[in-house]
Amino acid sequence: MMSTDTLVPNIVRSENDTEAFVTFTVAGQLFGVPVIRVQDILTPDAIAPVPGGPRQVRGLINLRGRIVTVIDMRTHLSLPKAEAGQGGMCVTVESRGDFYTLFVDSVGDVITLPKSLREGNPATLDAVWRDVADAVYRSDQGLLVALHVDRLLAIETKV
Amino acid sequence: MSPLCLIVDDSRVIRRMAADILKGLGLRTAEAEHGGKAVEFCRTTVPDMVLLDWNMPEMDGITCLRELRAMNLEPRPVVVMCTTENGMSKIREALEAGADEYIMKPYDQSVLLDKLMQVGLVEQA
């Protein structure tokens, strides 16, 4: 049911009754995005801030010659701010032709979950999350919120 | 120096094919995509022969022919008119306007070679 693979986002599980996710944690909550949507995972080097920009844009990074927007997931999902000096990791995804990298607390394993464990969004899910969540999974690491990448990045900017 | 043939046709494919054939027969070639360009060319360089198509934009073959003859180029270039219409009236019009020969499109190397021998630009080896 779950396999603890090493981080190789390009592998696609082809069975129809499971879904593979790259998992990460933001403010204690476990999230996942479909493996096929993840371009790469990296430790951010130098993030150039964008003064005057939307709050959830942590800045921009140079990814192999391409300028990629860094989305601070805590801000984006209205989660509490991080402790000073806390680092993070970046999960790069592509949406509608543009590249974004999600700044999260830490990145976990790639896990495969059977769709049988999938549940619709519980009523208790925060309104903002409901927009961006595709489904919720019961995994043995806890509740995993599976994010819908395009909806996640279509959200209105926070001023 | 080998004779210079000016190829006048609006299709670059046909110009190229003609040029290939003529070069293969040892002639030098130049190209013009319509009658106007051909006339311009002849102002500075007098070719030995003009392979002139009929249907072209800007200036068509028959008009170009008349202009070229009016220019009284020295030495007088041989003009071979290309045509797909073999209605006699058209060909007569061309000959009366000063064309020396006509040739049917599509032509091939042997046909063109015949013409060239006819007009004396190529001799039997």
Add this chain to the structure above:
Amino acid sequence: MDDLLQEFLAETAESLAVLDVELVRFERESSDATILSNIFRLMHTIKGTCGFLGLPRLGAVAHAGENILGKFRDGELEVTPLAVTLILKAIDQIRVLLAEMETTGIEPAGSDAGLIDEINAVASGGAPAAAAAPAQEISMDGPHFSDAGFPVAAELLVEVAHALKHETAAAEPVFEAPVAEPVHAPEPVRAPEAARAPEAAATSRDSEAKEPNTANSSIRVNVDVIENLMTLISELVLTRNQLLQMQRGQKDNEFKVPLQRLSHITSDLQDGVTRMRMQPIGNAWNKLPRIVRDLAVSTGKKIELNMQGAETELDRQVLEMIKDPLTHMVRNSADHGIEDGIQRLAAGKPETGTIALDAYHESGHIFIRIADDGKGLDLERIRAKAIANGLTTEAAIAGMSEQQILQFIFRPGFSTAEKVTSVSGRGVGMDVVRTNIERIGGTIELSSVAGKGTTFLIKIPLTLAIVSALIVEANKQRFAIPQLNVVELVGVSDRSEARIETINTSPVLRLRDRLLPLVSLRGVLGLEQGTKNTDRFVIVAHVGASTFGIIVDRVFDTEEIVVKPVAPLLRGTPFYVGNTILGDGSVIMILDPNGLSQAAGQIEGADQAAAQGKGGRAGLLGGDQASFLLFRTAGSELKAIPLELVARIEGLEAASIEHVGGRHVVQYRDHLMPLVPFDDSHQWKETGQQEILVFSDNGRSMGLAVDEVVDIVRDRMAIELNSARPGLLGSAIIAGKAVDIVDIGHFLTQAFNDWFEITNQQSLARHALLVDDSPFFRNLVAPLLTSANWKVTTATDGVEALKLREAGHQFDVIISDIEMPNLDGLELASAIRNDPRWNKVPLIALSSHAEEGDIDAGRQAGFDEYLAKSDQTRLTENLARVLRMAGRGETNDNMRRAS
């Protein structure tokens, strides 16, 4: 696949594209014989080349098409939609066959007898095809069609056999670059696409096909080659910059001159390659007439497509990206916008609907307008759909303006529920359109009037290019400012001449005779305040007609950067025009001075409904903004004066103002400065500070006494002139308030009634001698001199000039032509240098010949400076520069050293 076949595919595809457009035109203007003969010739040529290449199936279809066209030409057949549709079918079929040939390399087997019969049937007015055939034979090619194909020479057969043997490389669009011809005007660039499947729009690589030596001035070049070239040139530019940088610190050495040349050549190369990428937008449009025509026919509507500005050029990459959005929008207009004939007539509109495309350049951008006179966007439907798709709520939408509601069509998720008609395609949606446009750094605006029509206005950057930018720093973060906007750099500290001052919290810079409004970069971007009293820099920036300064912490170098458009999430931020990656890999934002100044000012946003166009092109660009100083005097009404006229604002000790001979004056700096009140009602301060506005020119100053300096604001200059009161020009609304605009000239002449005259007299001290035998040039240069406040004496040649010397005249500068009769410029220069009387006078050569050799000869003969007559703009500049130096009395030795 062999070259020749490749060439054929490309050429024929081009012809078909033109045929599409022309045929649709012809259908509308069927009496136009020129269009018809053009169409006929194109079809005829296609048929002819098929003959040469031994492509009987293609040839047969072309022949059928030519048939009908021939009938049109001879007046034997009426131009009906049916007939035109059949010709279009023939064109489409040829495209299909070509597409197959591209992949397989051979003409597909099979026959198009059905289509051909259909066409021939119509051509002969319904007579059975068999009967028509004999009549046609006479006009057929000499060698008859045979099943075995045309007779082809052995060599040609071999070529075709080669073609058959090769596995395919797909024939791809070939990029055509116009080659600049010195003698002839460049040929128009032809449509660059070879046909794939009719609707395929993907960019693909090209194979090479070199154009033979023709009088045609275009050549076809592989797209990859161009891209490589561009990359190499970019690297060359950056390396050139490094070299220049290294050279800058050095003294003159043997590298300087070659490096200059290298620099010029590199710039020219850059220009040249950039121009190579430019293509006319018509290339993206050429499929549209056919699309609209087909849509019209299938929906039974009457639609006319007008296209203007097809020759407007834009970068190839940009063109590729807007092609699809444009097509989509035009389809939408035709399908959903334009009503059918009956509805239109009922609405009082002409039966035929119009879709108008208009493209033009302005301010470094391309504008494309797509307007239709259809029924406009249905606000109610948009409202309902937005709510239904969960994009908003009843409550939220109730508070929205019309424009805000219209914007919903651009949202992702809006169009998913839209009815997908087979006609307008996959229901792609305006959100994708906007994304595509914004991805290249463009914008799209929309306006719509119910019942009248809809207009889209697209604005896209001219090129995705390299620009020069100044790198600056604020709060330890670096930014780039386009060099284009930068006028000068001023270092500001406690010790410097230039100082930053504050007027009612607005910082201004005293710079020479001007007061410059300032914007703090830290402030505008919301960064921490810097520590006071540290050294700063002010970037004097130019936006439209107005100038202002940007305060930054540090200034680095100028660098060439590649402008990348900002990410979607950052588009709402007004301060940035793009971002880039510097040589060290760091990402920095590129500032938009316009955005900065607007953010700092108090301007209300312009209504985006200016997308309506109608001569309102300027409406979409910023209006002219200027800074105004607001003050009060002689009454409580606010008065204003353009800030750039004011030299300084002073608070003078009342006690220091003296009343002399009916006028007020004050000891100011080292002279007596007259003070002028606005009018007699002015209350001069007895004690405390009297505020005055100081105006300076040419070393003289005067002060205008005011009661109170209120503020500095930026706003558009829209003054209503009504000079009823002396001292006022008129009135204006500035920052929402009604103010009187002061006529400063009135007060200047009150202070010095010869203010405007003495300016000239003063420089009577400067006297120039102009020697030139051409009355034309004397008349050209003399006014340039007098406008720079020089007195001018002219002489027609060297001999006359020397006569003036004999007569004892003295001059501050002598400007002479070289080619003159009697005594030419070189001889004159020698004569002058070898005689004590004019020996020290600066000598400037003005000549039509400015080759290196001439310049050397001039210098040898004694000229200090050598200017070319032909270059008008440089002439004025250089003359001004040299005259300034001469006016300052610098000896010719100094000038020699300086040049």
